[in-house]
Amino acid sequence: MVQLTAYGGRDDHIYRAAIMQSGGPILYGAQGGANKTQAAFDQIVSQVGCASSTDRLECLRAVPFSSLNATMNGNLSSTAGFGVVTDGDFVQDYGSAQLGRGQFTKVPIIIGANSDEGASFGTYGINTTDQFEASLSALPESYRKDLLKAYPDDLRVNVIQSLGAQRPAPQFGYQFRRVATYSGDYVFIAPARKTAHTWASHGLLTYKFRFNADQKVFAPELRVSHFKEIPFVFRNIEGVGSRPDIKPFTGLGQNYIDLAYFMSSTWASFIYDLDPNTWEGRSKKIPRWPKYNVRDPQDFVFEANVTSHAERDTYRKEGMDLINKNAVEVYSR
Template sequence: MGYEVSEDCLYLNVVRPSGRGVDLRYNLSFIVANSVAMGQPIIGVTIKYRFSAWDRLQSEEVNGSGSSNFGLCDNATIWGQSAGAASVGLHITAYNGRDDHLFRSAIMESGNPIFFGRQNRTGYYQLSYNNLTEQAGCSKAADSLQCLRQVPFANLNAVINTATLSTIWLPQIDGDIIQRHSSQQVVDGSFVRVPIILGANSDEGTPFSPLGMNNTQAFEISLLSSGMNTSFTQKILAAYPDDPTVEILASLRPTFRPGPPQGAEYRRAATYYGDYSFIASRRLSCTTWANVGLSAYCYRFNAIPAWAGPLDGATHFVEVEFAMLNLDGVGYAPVRTPPFQGKPKPYTDLAKLMSSDWVSFIAQGDPNAWEGRKRAGVPAWPASSAREPKDFVYDANVTSYLEDDTWSTEGISIINSGNLDVFDH
């Protein structure tokens, strides 16, 4: 699933079994071809969707016109990554969890049905909306929203894609598609009951951690500046101590402390930001599904492709080329090194395993339901259990394995317990 910071993008790419979307890294040709070879043929459909203000423009004016989450009206896919996975999660909770039987299962890579933080911050976005209307020449119009609709596409797109306006918009409660906080809905069971594959990467936080994390004070300031209240900030600092032996980036020796621009406590901060942004809500989602008797196949991805360095680790986005079976690295060069370049056979074997698990889940409802999995020598992947929660760890340096989904218990429990109560705004 790919996004577009534009409105001229609402089309489908149907792959059976050759074809591609605009972002070649999400090319479905390879996984669809693999499904045919497995004897479990699937049809792949990539759905382009709107992003930024084209999708999630927020203000009192927009809310007064109806739904403010336009892009969710476009997207009916069951498989997404990152923002795409969050969109899948929003469909699972859409209309207060009403099941219109539009999909039978869902795959969410580095995203899930729980949106941490407040989803009713229209006032926060109002300043950005005012900035947008001013730059677009609509600030003095009697109906600024109608004025924006009449601005030529190229002009409005140029304004939306400025640094201050392009990435700030997030889905908000609009009384229509998003009726309540998704975290509340997951807790009280107001979501579509479908089996899921849901996971995150080991080092999700490395691209999201602020730079210049040189000491505890810098880390504390970053937490407070996000709107977190003082008492909760102290709990986080205690749960994520300055101890590199218990943090992420296992590819680095435990005593290594990054210099500029990351800072000496980069690993500490990146651990928290990864847990907060992806891993804590992933665990809560898996637990919720297990508690109501739904199948949730939960995973942790732990392989580092050729384009990622030691300070990246198994960072956000690294699993995409494996799940898509993009062995040739189509779409990566020249910006990034093709992911499998110079890597040994276990890396391509891992891609075949992950891609085939996805196919089997889509076709059969069970990632274990293909013959080659046993021959690969990996253990069966059970759905998460309320009493014994497990992750399947996709790894290339060792045989992929099961682990107890209990690591970072203290910090993740604190994050999951707070959510709406820890922000001042």
Template sequence: MGAIRPGTRRHSITMLTSSGKPFIAVSFNYRLSAWGFLSSQEVVDSGNTNIGLRDQRLALQWVQENIAAFGGDPAKVTIWGESAGGMSVGYHLTAYGGRDDGLFRGAIMQSGGSISVSPASYTVFQGSYDDLVSKVQCSDDEDTLQCLRDVPFETLNAALNGTGGSPNYRFAPVVDGDFIPDRGSVLLKKHRYVKVPIIAGTNTDEGTAFGPFGINTTEQFYEYLTDAKYGGTTKLPHPVAKRILQLYPDDPSQGIPEYLGSERVPSMGYQWRRTSAYAGDVMMHANRRRQCEAWTETSTPAYCYRFNVHAADVPLLMGATHFEEVAFVFNNIEGLGYHGGKPFDGTPESYKQLSKLMASMWASFIHDLDPNSGIKNSPVHWDPYGRRKPVDLLFDANVTSHMEPDTWRKKGMDYINSRADVYGR
């Protein structure tokens, strides 16, 4: 799962396998922050890039060697993740240029995929590396990387972690010419990925979790795009930023969440709904759409979805935001592991029925590579994405879940994907 944290009851496989499609779940930890993703020229030269992803790869190899002893079949492995976990799955699909090491036969990516929002080049993190080296008094060493290795854990950990629980450094996966040989968009365009069936999807209002706050004017939105102000992370060329302003106009009815109609939310920023729509597309939706398109180009099955339900554990204003589908996929009706509100509290029976449907579809895909194989007495059928007929399964509890054309905010997402180079992905 994304944002790896201590164990939680939120992700109970027992509830997920109640549909009659049993499987064995294997979870594992991997190194995070600088421990797993330290990047610089020195790290590249040493061949120790993207260690966190290599940890994951080693775990997948362990499964191949040992799962039979637990009653599992090494030939029937599905890798699965959400958010950072979904991105990790995407990296394994394109690892070493799509080299198939026989580690898995299917993949599930929830709100994450092969086109990552991470910087493409290690050079982005050189300054952070140099600053860290200086902070722990390694600057004068001829081999600064070895010096970092020799620094006591407590000293290095204190340097990495800021006050209030926020990290001082935000290292992330980078293109290294090895595990990640190129930008994700390039690898998908060249079809350099493992050709296995996938489930890939996002939540309608992802952007309420990722968009900036406090943007009240178009001028401020422009500064967010071009100068990385207001929490922006990418400095776009001015012509690209101007086109984004056109494709994401100052019209709240085109923003998110949709249920607000033409209403604005001044407390979040007069243009919050506008900037949130853009943020969701650039962080999640455009990437997911391109992933599904790429799979159809090699006639590889892709089951794509859009989750469109506001659960009870987050404020209504957030809509169907990031992570909200997880409780439904795991059929966690009781809200085990949730403490600040439970997803199904006070919701109608249709929410529980949707959860049952989604859990059955995920289990069926893991078991049979077909999400429809275990579905009984339901009008819902999940069609694969088509090159001539691109479709998502819209998961909804207020209306019957159904297939929809994958054309929503098409112009904006198409443009974002066409300029993957300036986004560095």
């Protein structure tokens, strides 16, 4: 998630605004208590030689960056324990519960996700409905049955448009598109919709997006998965920071570079004066990005091979409503 604090504007006023990409106030997984991260902390301090220190936190601060970085990126079994926890101080309750009570920082926002987020998080190798249900074994049985109905094995409604009407490559699994559809909604897309709806229902300036531009340097199953919008938002045409063997814009046409210019300018426009549509040079051929409205919810789809456009934010409504209604009871977040 990216959060930005903006200063300035047309009238020299000062304000704050937030941009949330692939994340938001509802955690992507279960939100535990203060002890959730203890095992991860204990493992790290042990590996860097701080376990016996009387002040282990202060000891960690003195560890050279190279050593701490190698440890954090090494073979640690418990680092998944790091994340948002309910500590009764900074985080008072589940994110969804606080949203429901209106307990959040009321600033203008952009929030959104990529079409195929779940391709980065879904389980590989699921070929049958029984296997898909088994992968959901941590969830209540009756709820699993509801999910199976809301997320059918139907390529007409499942994500990964790069595949058209085709099944994924065998290593991903026959029903991977079904798995990715649910996984993306569960992890990011349903919470983003809930967040946008909540913000707008409080009369706050809200813009929601869906990134949908594929990049042929990746496998078709992963072209619009997690993180793929980042080079466009920062207009990183050269792929600085990417793996040496991956340059996001390699082999792509001018339309992709134009999209990077469009997205980066749109983000900057929102930061500058809280309106993503007002930057100088914006093509009049591209529809305006509408404010999010609970009576007629629309997001903005960023495309490369067709014109970017607004769409009704009601797709997969049954599934996302099911996920959002059970945020606390089933998902503990």
